[in-house]
Amino acid sequence: xxxNTTGTTSAADPVHKPSPRTxxxxxxxxxxxNPIGVFGTLSHVALAIWAILIIGxxxxxxxxxxxxxxxxxxxxxxxPASYGWDAWGRxxxxxxxxxxxLNTVFxxxxxxxGTMLLGSMAAYVLARYKFPGNRAVYYLFVSGMTFPVxxxxxxxxxVVRNLGLIDTHLGVILVYIAYSLPFTVxxxxxxxxxxxxxVAEAAMMDGCSHTRTFFQxxxxxxxxxxxxxxxxxxxxxxxxxxxxxxxxxxxxxxxWLITQGVANISTSAGYEADWPGMFAALSMAIIPVMVVYIxxxxxxxxxxxSGAVK
Amino acid sequence: xxxxxxxxVDKIYAGGVKAVNGLNLEIRDGEFMVLVGxxxxxxxxxxxxxxxxxxxxxxxxxxGEKVVNHLPPKDRDIAMxxxxxxxxxxxxxxxxxxxxxxxxxxxxxEISKRVGEAARMLGLEQYLKRKPAALSGGQRQRVxxxxxxxxxxxxxLMDEPLxxxxxxxxxxxxxxxxxxxxxxxxTTVYVTHDQVEAMTLGDRVCVLRxxxxxxxxxxxxxxxxxxxxxxxxxxxxxxxxxxNAELVRGDGGAAVAFAGYKLPVPxxxxxxxxxxxxxxxxxxxxxxxxxxxxxxxxxxxxAGGWVxxxxxxxxxxxxxxxxxxxxxxDAPPVQHQxxxxxxxxxxxxxxxxxxxxxKSLWTARVNSRSxxxxxxxxxxxxxxxxxxxxxPTSGLSIGHAGARV
Numbered sequence: 001x002x003x004n005t006t007g008t009t010s011a012a013d014p015v016h017k018p019s020p021r022t023x024x025x026x027x028x029x030x031x032x033x034n035p036i037g038v039f040g041t042l043s044h045v046a047l048a049i050w051a052i053l054i055i056g057x058x059x060x061x062x063x064x065x066x067x068x069x070x071x072x073x074x075x076x077x078x079x080p081a082s083y084g085w086d087a088w089g090r091x092x093x094x095x096x097x098x099x100x101x102l103n104t105v106f107x108x109x110x111x112x113x114g115t116m117l118l119g120s121m122a123a124y125v126l127a128r129y130k131f132p133g134n135r136a137v138y139y140l141f142v143s144g145m146t147f148p149v150x151x152x153x154x155x156x157x158x159v160v161r162n163l164g165l166i167d168t169h170l171g172v173i174l175v176y177i178a179y180s181l182p183f184t185v186x187x188x189x190x191x192x193x194x195x196x197x198x199v200a201e202a203a204m205m206d207g208c209s210h211t212r213t214f215f216q217x218x219x220x221x222x223x224x225x226x227x228x229x230x231x232x233x234x235x236x237x238x239x240x241x242x243x244x245x246x247x248x249x250x251x252x253x254x255x256w257l258i259t260q261g262v263a264n265i266s267t268s269a270g271y272e273a274d275w276p277g278m279f280a281a282l283s284m285a286i287i288p289v290m291v292v293y294i295x296x297x298x299x300x301x302x303x304x305x306s307g308a309v310k
Numbered sequence: 311x312x313x314x315x316x317x318x319v320d321k322i323y324a325g326g327v328k329a330v331n332g333l334n335l336e337i338r339d340g341e342f343m344v345l346v347g348x349x350x351x352x353x354x355x356x357x358x359x360x361x362x363x364x365x366x367x368x369x370x371x372x373x374g375e376k377v378v379n380h381l382p383p384k385d386r387d388i389a390m391x392x393x394x395x396x397x398x399x400x401x402x403x404x405x406x407x408x409x410x411x412x413x414x415x416x417x418x419x420e421i422s423k424r425v426g427e428a429a430r431m432l433g434l435e436q437y438l439k440r441k442p443a444a445l446s447g448g449q450r451q452r453v454x455x456x457x458x459x460x461x462x463x464x465x466x467l468m469d470e471p472l473x474x475x476x477x478x479x480x481x482x483x484x485x486x487x488x489x490x491x492x493x494x495x496x497t498t499v500y501v502t503h504d505q506v507e508a509m510t511l512g513d514r515v516c517v518l519r520x521x522x523x524x525x526x527x528x529x530x531x532x533x534x535x536x537x538x539x540x541x542x543x544x545x546x547x548x549x550x551x552x553x554n555a556e557l558v559r560g561d562g563g564a565a566v567a568f569a570g571y572k573l574p575v576p577x578x579x580x581x582x583x584x585x586x587x588x589x590x591x592x593x594x595x596x597x598x599x600x601x602x603x604x605x606x607x608x609x610x611x612x613a614g615g616w617v618x619x620x621x622x623x624x625x626x627x628x629x630x631x632x633x634x635x636x637x638x639x640d641a642p643p644v645q646h647q648x649x650x651x652x653x654x655x656x657x658x659x660x661x662x663x664x665x666x667x668x669k670s671l672w673t674a675r676v677n678s679r680s681x682x683x684x685x686x687x688x689x690x691x692x693x694x695x696x697x698x699x700x701x702p703t704s705g706l707s708i709g710h711a712g713a714r715v
Contacts, residue, residue: 198396201363206410206457207384220400 058286065280072275087276088284091265095274097281099254100261105288107169107257108237111176115233118177119184120226124214126185127192128200138189144182149242157246167250172257175243180233187232191225192218227299231292238289258285312374312464312497313339314360320368321355321521329355331521332369337465342491342498344512346505348544352521353501354469360499361390361467374464384413389458390467394474395450397442403429403453404438410461428456431490448479455490465497472507484510505545509533517541534696539595539648539705542698548600548634551672552644554702555596557589566596566697569641573617573694583709586699594708595644597698600634603674605682606689616691623682624671635674635682635690643670648705 064072065087066080091097126138149156156175157166165171195218203213219226241259248255256264262285265278314337321330330352337343345353358364360371362383370377378386389410398406404425411421429435432452442450451471458466472480472487488511491498502508508515509529517524517532517540525537536542542550555568557575564575564587580586606618627634674690682688699708 196394196396198392198394199398201361201383202390202392202396202457203398203409204363204383205361205388205390206461207413209384212413217398220398223400 061279061286062283065276065283067276067279069275072279087274087280090274090277091281091284095261095265095277095281096253096256097258097261097284100256100258101284101288103169103255104238104258107172107176108234110169111173111180111237112230112233114173114177115180115184116226116230119181119229120188120219120222121214122181123185123188124192124218127189128197138185141182141185144178145186149179153242153246160247167248167252167255169255172244172247175247176237176240179243180236184229184233187229188222188225191222195221223299227296231296234292235289238285313337313341313372314465314497314499315372315375316356316360316369317372318369319356319359319366319371321352321359321364322367329521330359333518333521333523335516335523335526337497337499340495340497342500342511342513344500344502344508344515345518346502346508346515346544347518347524349503350520351518353503353518355521356518357390357467357469357499357501360465361388362386387464388467389461389463389465390469391454391458391471393470395442395454397450397453397457399442402439402441403434403445403456406442406453407456407460410457424460424462425456428459431459431493432456432486447475448483451475451483459490459494463496465499468498468500470502471500473502473504480507487511505547509545515545517544519544535707535710536698537707537710539597539646539700539707542597542700542707543649546599546601548673548675550597550599550698551670552646552649552700553596553639553641553670553672554644555594557586557592557594557699559590564590566594566699568596569639571619571639573619573692573697575697576694578695579697583699585709589699589701589708593702595646595649595700595702595705597700598672598692599696599698600673600675602693602696603635603676603690604693605635605674605676605680606691608677608680609691617694619690619692620687621674621690622687623684626682626684628678631678632675633678633680633682635676635680635688637672637674638669639672640668641670642668646700646702646705 060076063080066083068081071078071080122137122141126134126141160166160171160175163171165174199221200213200218203217208217239259240257241263244257244260248257248260258281262278262281265281266273266275314335316333316335319330319333320328322328333352333356335343335356345356347353355364359366360373362378362381366379370379372378373386373388398409401409407425407428408421411424416424425438426435429438432455434449434452434456437445437449437453442453445453451474454471472483475483484507491511500507500511502511509532512529514526515529515532516526519540525532525541527535532541532545536545536550539552543552553568555566557564557566558572559565562574563577564580565572566575567573603619604616609616621635621637621639623635623637625636627636676682676690680688700706701708
């Protein structure tokens, strides 16, 4: 009897199905399109406004570097009368932006490299190995995020001076590393936890030491996370102004970083500041960061671990 | 190649959970040993302790007569195949295979020779330059296998390596595993929860439950002579039918009575199972394998001397060559802890049928010539030479050599 009933329904199915089959896609399409429609439009509008808010000032800065002082303080929406590179030349030569940019590239390269090396190693161990005090170390790192840099500025100055590292790039690099580690460790330890443990175990079975497992297996697998946090650190350290002001405060203009150089253009000449030169300098400061961002952005691919495990 | 010996090995996790409890096991040189059991029985933990990925809480593990308790995995000269393959995603297949050899500072020529051999054996030659992401599940699985083979280790450890493959691929990989073991003859420890894999692959099978060893034997012996209710219920698909029964001796000799039926027990059974005669007049748990039933029509007179059992088929599962007939018998289901534990794990479709009152659902596997339909009354014949008797208190098989503790 049971077999009979199933038999009849399955036989009847092909007859009954066609009519609902034509109706179903319509209903499904409407249902799936509606949320995308409403929220899609809203989010696109919001994103467009956001993009204008970001791109507008950057483009304006760039254009302002070709304007004269009068043009800059005139109507904000006019284009420059002529496009000459005078202001860029002045900024590069007279205001030593070239020198400062080199300094900054050196400092940021060293400090980012140091941050990534130390941060990823610390994060890996904290994420993967159980040992007494693991949590304590982790929270110590993370608590660094809650500590505003202004609060520590004066003691920091004295600590760095006592170490004899004041007015040196090494001092700035070390402070940058310390300053960037909390978020790096926080972010990367969460990231390492998402990676499959079995791959590390397979490496151990294959004969890897813990160190080799980390550098040859886990680091390549963590590439998307490492790149995201590298960009974050480069941006943060490149734009740092307060720390270099404090740490390079002596009579060491040749060691200044780019933010100090840009600020100096606007303050050095009193009321007769070289505004086009300053915007040229600003543009110079923006371009390398943009390049870094665009280059690395392409490297962030989700699914780098795909194929490792089922 | 080497033997692997576990001497009363314990694993106690933080919090006091005993995952493996006094495990004694000798895996002979070149043997294919399967560890099988329901999830959480400690089989994977045992394997990981052999591998060196888990600390050993007690006892000792020897690989090739060398105690390896405190050796890191890389110094144990063993290779492992993981359930989820665990390939290195940023390396090509070739680099994946060669990685372990490079770490051992093997000369380049030897590495490429071994990688080439393994690739040929596993049919991976055209994929050597690909990354794992560009491979199918079966290919990834073979790369994982190849990574173990190229090492030419003392032993292979495999942790449910086929469980992520689809059914068809699993069968063909099972066959290639068998041939691979024939060819290489490397000691292999294989963990699975699938008793079909256990039966088909293992030279010997070790059944674990809650960290305790239940029985180690050849697959056929496990099937024919299970040591207790748990092993009896766990091995075999569909699983063994159980019922509380009474052993009686009447005019026509001994018989076992349950649910209104009375099956004669041949004298040979008493001879095979010493101690069974002491249970006459007492309660036992009777076990009958589904394959020991046959439809009296399909049996066609081959079942001379078999006992007839009239039943009503509730559900039939046609498998092509055989039909599983599910029928109710008028006796409450056996609620022994061992049968419950074994049934929890099996893919028992019978549990989905609501049981009415005090009836238990039995399965008979009959020849497809029987053409039985659900709702039909049929007459089953039972091979009374293969009845299994268990002590209702201890759950141990009566008269089993390993059960007489």
